[in-house]
Structures are given as C-alpha cells and as structure tokens.
Amino acid sequence: xxxxxxxxxxxxxxxxxxxxxxxxxxxxxxxxxxxxxxxxxxxxxxxxxxxxxxxxxxxxxxxxxxxxxxxxxxxxxxxxxxxxxxxxxxxxxxxxxxxxxxxxxxxxxxxxxxxxxxxxxxxxxxxxxxxxxxxxxxxxxxxxxxxxxxxxxxxxxxxxxxxxxxxxxxxxxxx
Numbered sequence: 086x087x088x089x090x091x092x093x094x095x096x097x098x099x100x101x102x103x104x105x106x107x108x109x110x111x112x113x114x115x116x117x118x119x120x121x122x123x124x125x126x127x128x129x130x131x132x133x134x135x136x137x138x139x140x141x142x143x144x145x146x147x148x149x150x151x152x153x154x155x156x157x158x159x160x161x162x163x164x165x166x167x168x169x170x171x172x173x174x175x176x177x178x179x180x181x182x183x184x185x186x187x188x189x190x191x192x193x194x195x196x197x198x199x200x201x202x203x204x205x206x207x208x209x210x211x212x213x214x215x216x217x218x219x220x221x222x223x224x225x226x227x228x229x230x231x232x233x234x235x236x237x238x239x240x241x242x243x244x245x246x247x248x249x250x251x252x253x254x255x256x257x258x259x260x
Contacts, residue, residue: 101167108163109156116155120148154196162188162226178234182227189226194219 099107124144166184170176194215 101164101171104167105160105164109160112159113152113156115159117148117152119155120144120151123147123151154192157192158188161192162230178231181234182231185226185228185230186223188223190219190223193222193226 121144124147127143127147162181162184164184165187166180169180169183173180
C-alpha cells in the first residue's frame with residue numbers, strides 16, 4: 086500500500102453517524118463565524134422606534150442564517166459521502182464528489198444564494214430554487230471535492246511523530 090492509502094486505513098474509526106454529526110457541527114461553527122464577519126461588512130440599519138438593538142439583531146440573524154446553511158452543507162456532504170462509501174465498499178474521490186454534488190444541489194441549489202440578499206435585489210430572488218442553479222452548485226462542489234480528494238490534499242501534516250494507542254490497564258512489573 087502507498088502512504089496515503091495506509092494513512093486512510095489507520096484513521097480513527099468513527100461511525101458514519103458520528104462523522105455526519107461532526108461535519109454538521111463544524112459547518113455550524115464555521116458558518117456562524119463567517120456570518121459574523123459578513124455582518125460587519127454591511128451597514129448598520131437605522132434605529133427604528135420599536136426595535137431594540139437593530140444592529141445586534143441583524144448580526145445574530147446573519148450568523149444564524151450562515152450557521153444553519155453551512156451545517157446543512159457539512160451534514161449532507163459527509164452523510165452522503167459515508168452512504169456512498171458503505172454502498173460501494175471503496176474509499177476514493179468518487180464518494181466525496183457524489184457527496185459534494187448532493188450537498189450543493191440540495192442545499193445551495195434550493196437556497197439560491199449563500200448570503201442574505203440585500204433589499205430590492207431582483208437578481209437574488211430570480212437565482213434561487215431553479216434546476217440550473219441546483220445543477221451548477223452541485224457540479225461546483227462535486228468538482229472541488231473530487232479535485233481535492235484526488236490530489237490527496239489533507240489538513241493533517243506528517244510531523245514525523247508516531248502516536249501509540251494507550252491503555253488504562255496497569256502494567257505488570259518486570260521482576
């Protein structure tokens with residue numbers, strides 16, 4: 086086996102459900118942070134009579150919108166990837182590409198845009214919920230995932246250290 090396949094073989098053994106949960110949770114955190122960043126780029130709405138703290142409310146809405154969208158993308162992507170992997174009994178770039186297509190088509194294609202549309206933006210309402218948008222978003226995520234997986238890109242770096250599993254059993258003293 087080559088090094089990349091060997092590393093994948095020895096990866097931690099999480100259940101598909103746990104991997105899906107981790108993907109959704111990571112997406113929620115990343116999307117919430119991204120929503121906070123995006124909210125700082127927009128103008129603060131003017132103060133209205135019956136609305137307390139309009140800037141905070143708008144920021145929290147944007148954070149929630151982005152958080153839920155990213156969580157859905159992460160959960161659907163990892164869930165479908167795991168389903169395809171268990172069905173095909175193979176671990177290759179095709180699984181991620183299928184997961185990317187389904188996540189892109191179902192979440193981004195349905196939503197139509199990733200950020201909240203500015204008021205009076207006619208284009209943003211025309212983009213969402215169409216077959217062409219779903220196919221485009223699905224294809225974009227599938228190609229991106231396929232390229233990243235096929236090139237072997239990973240966030241883990243080999244620093245030369247070896248980590249051994251440990252046990253809670255007491256060692257027998259050598260005499």
